[in-house]
Amino acid sequence: MTASGDLSEIILNDALSDFQKQNLGIADLERGYVGLQLKAIMEQYVLIGLHTQVEFELAIKELEVAKLIDTGPYVPYENDPGSSVLLFGGSSKREYIFLTEKGYKAASIARRPKIAPIAAHSVHISRGVFHQSPLGIGTNIRQDVNYTDLSITDFQRLASELSLLCSAVLPHATAPEHIAAIGRLAEAQMAAQANDAPKVQQALSSVGQAGKWLLSTAEKIGVGLAAAALKTHLGL
Structure with a gap:
């Protein structure tokens, strides 16, 4: 798959997370709603060097x-009061994106857990190491380090929470180590989207001095799984 194709899937997943966070319904899909700001999405994936501007524009175009x-x-078009020609219709100012009904269905299907027909597995995060276990049913992640057990159906929830965390911290990045940490966070998000546990581990273990800054924000905005994973990989 092309880089823009990969990015289009990530953006679609981000849009679904935003839709769910706003507690919207089918009526909003039909009439439209204020979704993710295009400028913010571009900053999240382009300005920190994960994708090029061309890849970003192609991903939006594909969607x-x-x-x-x-x-x-x-x-709507503004007609000249003195003109005898009236124009009907209008255009988008392209300030934000929102899911269509078709997009909601596609994003929801892509997020469904993929269950192996014979040997399903679970993934446990334990002090920075992902352990495969044949004891679970479906695809689950459980964090067992110094807090109440936490489980999810697959890596997609972690990807969604890391995306929300990226969006939350980006406007408050005031130091080079903040930008570097956001880059590692975005790498972890893409790895989680691809169900790539080792790369999630590698990225979260490399957030550096800004790790506690990320963790503090994660706890404030309530992304529990992302916070749990950060604690594990930071050794907290």
């Missing part, structure tokens, strides 16, 4: 052509 997302706000 629009497939009618998985739309943009807004919609602004």
